[in-house]
Amino acid sequence: MCTYNGAGHVREQLESIAAQSRPPDELVICDDNSGDGTREILREFASASPLPVRLHFNPETLGSTKNFEKAIGLCAGDVIALSDQDDYWLPEKLARVEEALSSALDVGMVFSDAEIVDESLRPLGCRLWQYLKFERGEQKSVRGGNAFDLLLARNIVVGATMAFRSRFKELILPIPDEFDLRFDDGRILIHDGWLSLLISATAGVAVIDEPLIMYRQHPKQQVGAKSPPGAEAADGGGLRAALTRQNFYSAEIGQLEAVRERLTAKVPAAVCAGAVSKLESKIAHLRARADMPGRRSRRLPRVLREVLTLRYHFYSNGVRSAAKDLFKR
Template sequence: MPYNISVAMCTYNGEKYLKEQLESIATQTLLPNELLVCDDCSVDDTLGILERFSLNSPFQVHIFRNDKNMGSTKNFEKCVSLCTRDVIALCDQDDVWLPEKLEKIISVFENLPSAGVVFTDALVVDEELKPLGYNMWESTNFTNKEKKDILNGKPINTLLKHNVATGATMAFKSLYRDRFFPIPANWYHDAWITFVIALYCDLRFIEEPLIKYRQHGAQQVGGIKNENFSLEKGFKNTREYYKKEHEHYIVALNKIIELKDQVASSQEIIKLVRQRVDYLQLRAGPPKMKTKRLIKVMENLLTMQYHKYSNGFLSAVKDLLFKP
């Protein structure tokens, strides 16, 4: 079936790079049907650039200015809610799309009707769009095993470890929108959308960089390349970090329980998420009594939680040496 496309773009003081992004959308080999823009109270020429672009755009452009600053997650939630087409492609203000991005994404939806989310790799570039020598998936450490899990219908195994679908590269079917609303404040919008839709249907990816993902000082989340494993890296995450992650997955667990009657294999997924929650609780604050701490650490070593989600034995040693 043919799919109509909405592009959901959020802007905030984006005048420096916005023109290039808009031009890259307007020169797609498959044009979207509409561009929805929610501006989060910009004080530069962002709105002027958008309005001038809309005058000669090859597709409909709808511009909305927030009455107050909402922040990235809630701004994207609003923008997605305003989209009217079958497929919604998320869009940042500072990247550049390669010409065949939308065409190749839509081709996946057409060839695999069970897909709910399609995402791509990205070429990581500097402010002047010069390649930095690596792609996004190298930055996020999207492994071959994780790719196989996704292709074999087990995306939750990967998403419980980390989000691999960067919002600027992804598109999803709008029919799932009501199921992931509202987007929790302690989740990034792209991670939450991907996680919830993965409960219902397939994820698919394109092993090709289809955007230039620009790195600059004003970014909220960048694509910094991971360093090689080191002792320092193994000990870097703080108890506060794990407390936040614990809260993060408590929200996910409650959502799955809420949707369990709609989700195939919901009991198995709930079990996996509960394991993740329990593990994060351990990392956030191991038991003060040494015997109980040793038992908890050994349990999580035997179930491979340390190896799946952290740095294996190194992380276990960290928790054994915990000082209350």
């Protein structure tokens, strides 16, 4: 769990973790230099809880992504489940995660649906997958081994709903700065995007089609369902200056290049060759879109090439993106 000025909600989340039907073997909490009483709540919980609690207090603020990097690095268990400070775990969460991972040894990561709730944990009438438009066809595709293809098109894994085998720590750490971004239309791609791309490139992914957490929406949260999801923008922590649409493509290319470099450095070519090829295909597509000529007549050959290679279909919004590149620039 990572915390930062979360005194308003962190106690409820801690209580929900303590109430799991399958208790965690350890609870690692990294606080990012909170100044609102969060640290006192954490100390009080750790001293009274029957759970093994390991507290780490950062002497200075790292930001959300680097704080999660720190917390992941401190974990000693076989499976790591990520937790935000302001959500609420349903009692069977860890039991369902353990069941999903123990029943399929080739699965490296699992994620679930979530109930979207208000600040007082009242349901808002929408589940997370419904909001993200992660429908049954895509769920079936993930179960069939195509998680990486889907995640390369758009990130549908929210970190607060995911768990993964700790053997992937060497692959995912450290998390590069490219995955700590803020975009000007409010969407985000941070540590969850990095983790899910790398793990899905090298292992199976399981989905649990039931809510295992209450995903709280409130004014002070960094990330939430109020931010529109999608493949063409992001919001986040460390690079604080908002990125404009004009340099969005450059930022996403940097992210994909970072994934490619980590895979080629850490994973045997025989395992990651397919994923690397797909990464290079999307990078080429983004470069083509980023460098469209000013005159429409000169754009047409490039747009047609991307249409014929199906890259608009795989990596953008299909015909709509092609028309946008051809007519609206």
